[in-house]
Amino acid sequence: MTTARSVIALFLGAFVLTAGALPSQAVKVAPDRQVAYRGWTSASDFLAGEQSGTSVTGDALTIGTPTGTRSYVDPFGDGTAKTYDQASWISPHVSTGFGLTELIASWNATTPPGTWVEVSMAGTTNLGVATKWYVLGRWSSGDNTAAGDIHRTSVPSQGDANGSVAVDTFQAASGGWLDRWQLKVTLYRLSGTTQSPVVRSVGAMASRLPSDKKVAASPLGGAEGIVLDVPTYSQETHIGHYPQWDGGGEAWCSATSTAMVLDYYGAGPTRTETAWVDPSDADPQVDHSARSVFDYSYDGAGNWPFNTAYAGSRGVDGFITRLRSLTEAEQFIKAGIPLVASLSFKKGDLPGAGYGTNGHLMVIVGFDKDGNVVVNDPASHLIPSNDQVRTTYDRTAFENAWVPHSGGLVYVIHPEGLPLPAPSDPQHNW
Numbered sequence: 001m002t003t004a005r006s007v008i009a010l011f012l013g014a015f016v017l018t019a020g021a022l023p024s025q026a027v028k029v030a031p032d033r034q035v036a037y038r039g040w041t042s043a044s045d046f047l048a049g050e051q052s053g054t055s056v057t058g059d060a061l062t063i064g065t066p067t068g069t070r071s072y073v074d075p076f077g078d079g080t081a082k083t084y085d086q087a088s089w090i091s092p093h094v095s096t097g098f099g100l101t102e103l104i105a106s107w108n109a110t111t112p113p114g115t116w117v118e119v120s121m122a123g124t125t126n127l128g129v130a131t132k133w134y135v136l137g138r139w140s141s142g143d144n145t146a147a148g149d150i151h152r153t154s155v156p157s158q159g160d161a162n163g164s165v166a167v168d169t170f171q172a173a174s175g176g177w178l179d180r181w182q183l184k185v186t187l188y189r190l191s192g193t194t195q196s197p198v199v200r201s202v203g204a205m206a207s208r209l210p211s212d213k214k215v216a217a218s219p220l221g222g223a224e225g226i227v228l229d230v231p232t233y234s235q236e237t238h239i240g241h242y243p244q245w246d247g248g249g250e251a252w253c254s255a256t257s258t259a260m261v262l263d264y265y266g267a268g269p270t271r272t273e274t275a276w277v278d279p280s281d282a283d284p285q286v287d288h289s290a291r292s293v294f295d296y297s298y299d300g301a302g303n304w305p306f307n308t309a310y311a312g313s314r315g316v317d318g319f320i321t322r323l324r325s326l327t328e329a330e331q332f333i334k335a336g337i338p339l340v341a342s343l344s345f346k347k348g349d350l351p352g353a354g355y356g357t358n359g360h361l362m363v364i365v366g367f368d369k370d371g372n373v374v375v376n377d378p379a380s381h382l383i384p385s386n387d388q389v390r391t392t393y394d395r396t397a398f399e400n401a402w403v404p405h406s407g408g409l410v411y412v413i414h415p416e417g418l419p420l421p422a423p424s425d426p427q428h429n430w
Helices: 043-047 249-264 284-293 304-313 326-334 395-406
Strands: 034-040 050-052 054-057 060-063 068-073 081-090 094-100 102-110 115-125 134-139 163-166 169-172 178-190 198-208 317-322 339-345 357-367 373-376 390-393 409-414
Touching (some): 034 043, 034 094, 034 317, 043 054, 050 054, 054 081, 060 081, 060 178, 094 198, 102 115, 102 134, 102 178, 115 198, 134 304, 198 317, 249 284, 249 339, 249 357, 249 409, 284 304, 304 317, 304 409, 326 339, 326 357, 326 395, 339 395, 373 395
Antiparallel strands (some): 034 198, 050 081, 054 060, 060 198, 068 081, 081 178, 094 178, 102 169, 102 198, 115 134, 115 178, 163 169, 317 409, 339 357, 339 409, 357 373, 373 390
16 A cells, blocks of 8 residues: 555636637537547657657667766755756657646656656646646666655656646646646666666556446446466565665555566566565565665655566566556456556445555456456465455446556566557557
């Protein structure tokens, strides 16, 4: 479980075209659940953007000729300013076709010591106003600050008349929306060095959701009886571990879920990489995950894009999106891809869980023959045992703890050679 995230009321219903909206339609009436994902993952994708000092090497962005320097004081460091060379890439504008009220970015990057990346977004409001750049994350896969790594962090207190950022999520101002958006990736390296971040992908999920409190169970999607062999790890066996990274237990549901999926693909850390963990810990990969996803401003391991970025640093692909239903989730299970899902529920609302939570993540690993959801729930019924992690939850109860709470948010983590299922909706959400 994670600290409860702030939730805003999402704008709902029809809206009338105003300055800055798409010119071809005077009025747009939205379907119930609007979600669209757009990513850039190849040389041709990156060449379509605006480059300022970056170079496209293979299918990735690197620093070519820096355009300048930046003096950065790490707010969680010793107060000493370090100077970094910088280069940036800006995506093409993306028109949603609907008025987005939330946007969550994702990226996969390798950051050698002394390098890091910053991901920002901007857009055009329904009033035709161009927003500022909102920072959605400052990311370094390492934490060797002596070598020039930064403490990875979200950036608080960015709100203005057009929107704000809640940890990792851009939220449009109340009653407003964005008609289009774009991302900016800035690559940094310590001045006087030649290393460079390598950005393999960047993208964002834009959404506008109804404020429904309850949803009907979705139709079965063909994954009934399929359960993926994802290893089971309990977050509760880590209570009290490493207080500097939020101390295990309930704070580590996201990191534990990410560790389970990585080990399913054989992409988890090696014994050498986890040698710093107390040798009495049977699952050091969980501690390693928590350290590697920790957001020093949020002061927790539940930053969604930081989790998929950590997975991306392990040689797999990861991104954040929202699914509209368990029917869509079943398509991923059929493709061999488990999903990390974000839920919230009161005690008793998810029969068999035995607890309630303002925010929790668990791994969807399959479905029983009746379409109920088989999960690896790291809360382990609050019993500290890996043997208690695998459980089955009622389909309707699970869907109502997932879709209204987080809008069906999931981490999609998969090896590059394992293709995603084909989207079934013309409004692609992956």
